[in-house]
Every structure is written in C-alpha cells, then in structure tokens.
Amino acid sequence: MATARVSKSANGKAQAAPQALHQRIRADLEEKILSGRWPPGYRIPFEHELVESYNCSRMTVNKVLSGLAAAGVIERKRRVGSFVAKPLVQSAVLHIPDIQAEIAKRGEAYAYELLTRKRRKATKDDLERLGIDKSCDVLVLSCRHIAKGRPFALEERLINLDVVPPASEIDFTRVPPGTWLLGHVPWNEAEHRITASLADDVALKALTLKKPAACLVVERRTWRKNKIITSVRVTYPNDLYQLTARFTPTGLRS
Structure with missing residues (x-):
C-alpha cells in the first residue's frame, strides 16, 4: 500500500x-x-x-x-x-447535455422561450434544491425548448449568484441558461437524478400536454470546487427523449 x-x-x-x-x-x-x-x-x-x-x-x-x-x-x-476545454455536451447519462445543440444535431428546427426570470434571496425550498444551508442570492429561471414546432422540454433552473455573479447580468431571452452556463462557467462535478413521473400542472401547461401525461424528469446539480453552481429540473414528454449510455467494464464508452 x-x-x-x-x-x-x-x-x-x-x-x-x-x-x-x-x-x-x-x-x-x-x-x-x-x-x-x-x-x-x-x-x-x-x-x-x-x-x-x-x-x-x-x-x-x-x-x-x-x-x-x-x-x-x-x-x-x-x-x-x-x-x-469546452465542457462536453454529449447526450449520455454522465455528461451534461446542451438541449439546443442536441436538437440542432438531430437536424430539427429549434426555438426557445423564456417563461419567467426572477432574482431573489434563496427560499428554504431553493436552499434544499441547491443542497446548501447558507443563504445566497439566486436567479430563478423557467424556459421552454421547442423542436420542430412542438414543446420539447421544460427547464426550471436555479443559479447560485454567489458563485456565478455574471449570470445576473444576462437576461436569457435569447440564449438558454444551460447553453450559457456550459459556454462560460467551468464545472468539475455533477449529479444526475432521473425519474419517470406524471406531469404536474406547470409542466402540463408549458408542454401543452393532457392529463395524465407521463414524462421523463432529469434533475441535475453542478459544482465547481465544492461550490454549487446550479440546480435544474428538466421535464420531457416521454415520447420525445431518451438517455442512452454504452458501458465497458471500466466505465462509459464514447
């Protein structure tokens, strides 16, 4: 040893x-x-x-x-x-995907809509989502990604402004927050949680779905040097998205 x-x-x-x-x-x-x-x-x-x-x-x-x-x-x-290096944007389970790049790679027309943007002191629920105890300012964003004219995903995101202050200056009306973060903020650790769930009222409205609607929900937190950067919840209609990873005995294979 x-x-x-x-x-x-x-x-x-x-x-x-x-x-x-x-x-x-x-x-x-x-x-x-x-x-x-x-x-x-x-x-x-x-x-x-x-x-x-x-x-x-x-x-x-x-x-x-x-x-x-x-x-x-x-x-x-x-x-x-x-x-x-620019962070990887492959659509594998252990990578952070860029939804805009994914849709473009599929050869489909992409559109994006910012639904809400609000800066505030982190609430108790915000701190729980970020996994921290210390109070901080957060940017709360909700946006819709569209592929071929159909709602593709609902993105609900918190950005920790104590770690990423420049995000407060971006209005995110033209660039999706995930795309901006991947291009501007280095990260060295991420956590994924993937579940199948029925769409809640917010997702039903944003994705124009009828109740009951099964969805794939990806929740992800990203860190830089042990400091939480962002927490995001992305909801996809179950017929529009899948996560695939090919494994070898030593890990993921690209």
Missing part, C-alpha cells in the same frame, strides 16, 4: 513532503480554470511563457500540459497553442 512521504520539523512533528514542482504548477493552472478566471476557450500561455513564469524547464511544462490534456481540462492544438 502506498504511503505519503513525511519529514520531521525541528520540534519533532511530522510534516508532509512538499509537492513536486510539476504538481504545484498543475494545481495553479487548474485553480485558474476551475475558478473561472480562465473560461472555456481561453488560450493558455505558451510553453515558453510558462517556463519563464514558473522558472522551470520546458520538459516540466510539457508534462503539466500533457496531464491536463489527458484529463480533458485543456485542448492542445499543434502550432496554435493550448486552450481551456
């Missing part, structure tokens, strides 16, 4: 061994990316710039960038540079 290397200080207390240089550099770059300071699409400084900034060898920088690329955090383009 592997054990952590420790050393002892002058007073005899054990101290953890310092991180290797490449680990410290990687942690620093990851912090810039996950904090949002370097958003998706941002060009990472060139290798020679990082060598100068961190006073290290080019081999060390290359090791760091190769590790970040292998983890899917950055994309390396030959003769162009390295860029913060």
Whole structure:
C-alpha cells in the first residue's frame, strides 16, 4: 500500500513532503480554470511563457500540459497553442447535455422561450434544491425548448449568484441558461437524478400536454470546487427523449 512521504520539523512533528514542482504548477493552472478566471476557450500561455513564469524547464511544462490534456481540462492544438476545454455536451447519462445543440444535431428546427426570470434571496425550498444551508442570492429561471414546432422540454433552473455573479447580468431571452452556463462557467462535478413521473400542472401547461401525461424528469446539480453552481429540473414528454449510455467494464464508452 502506498504511503505519503513525511519529514520531521525541528520540534519533532511530522510534516508532509512538499509537492513536486510539476504538481504545484498543475494545481495553479487548474485553480485558474476551475475558478473561472480562465473560461472555456481561453488560450493558455505558451510553453515558453510558462517556463519563464514558473522558472522551470520546458520538459516540466510539457508534462503539466500533457496531464491536463489527458484529463480533458485543456485542448492542445499543434502550432496554435493550448486552450481551456469546452465542457462536453454529449447526450449520455454522465455528461451534461446542451438541449439546443442536441436538437440542432438531430437536424430539427429549434426555438426557445423564456417563461419567467426572477432574482431573489434563496427560499428554504431553493436552499434544499441547491443542497446548501447558507443563504445566497439566486436567479430563478423557467424556459421552454421547442423542436420542430412542438414543446420539447421544460427547464426550471436555479443559479447560485454567489458563485456565478455574471449570470445576473444576462437576461436569457435569447440564449438558454444551460447553453450559457456550459459556454462560460467551468464545472468539475455533477449529479444526475432521473425519474419517470406524471406531469404536474406547470409542466402540463408549458408542454401543452393532457392529463395524465407521463414524462421523463432529469434533475441535475453542478459544482465547481465544492461550490454549487446550479440546480435544474428538466421535464420531457416521454415520447420525445431518451438517455442512452454504452458501458465497458471500466466505465462509459464514447
């Protein structure tokens, strides 16, 4: 079993061994990316710039960038540079889908309607949905996604404005909140909950369904460095959407 290397200080207390240089550099770059300071699409400084900034060898920088690329955090383009990777938008169970991109990929006409937008102090129910105890400001959004002229999904979303302040400046009348978040806010953890349910009155009206109407409901929470970004509930008519994942013994297969 592997054990952590420790050393002892002058007073005899054990101290953890310092991180290797490449680990410290990687942690620093990851912090810039996950904090949002370097958003998706941002060009990472060139290798020679990082060598100068961190006073290290080019081999060390290359090791760091190769590790970040292998983890899917950055994309390396030959003769162009390295860029913060855009989050995946595949429609697999363990990825965060972009509804607008999904519908376009199917070759269907897409339309979007913002139904409600409200900023408020988080209510007790809001905090429960976000899974936090501390009070915060939230942006409450409800919108309808349309494919080929038919309501495709009802999106009901909370955005934690303490973590994503720029969202308060977006009116979301033209761009869906999910699309905007995927393009502007890095995330490193997500949780899905998928259920079959009868549509409630809000969903019946938004999706123009008749009672009783069976629906697929996807509830998802997304975090960045242990801070909740958003909680969303997306309701689909049961005949319009399916979630598919192909597995190998070691996990998802793309």
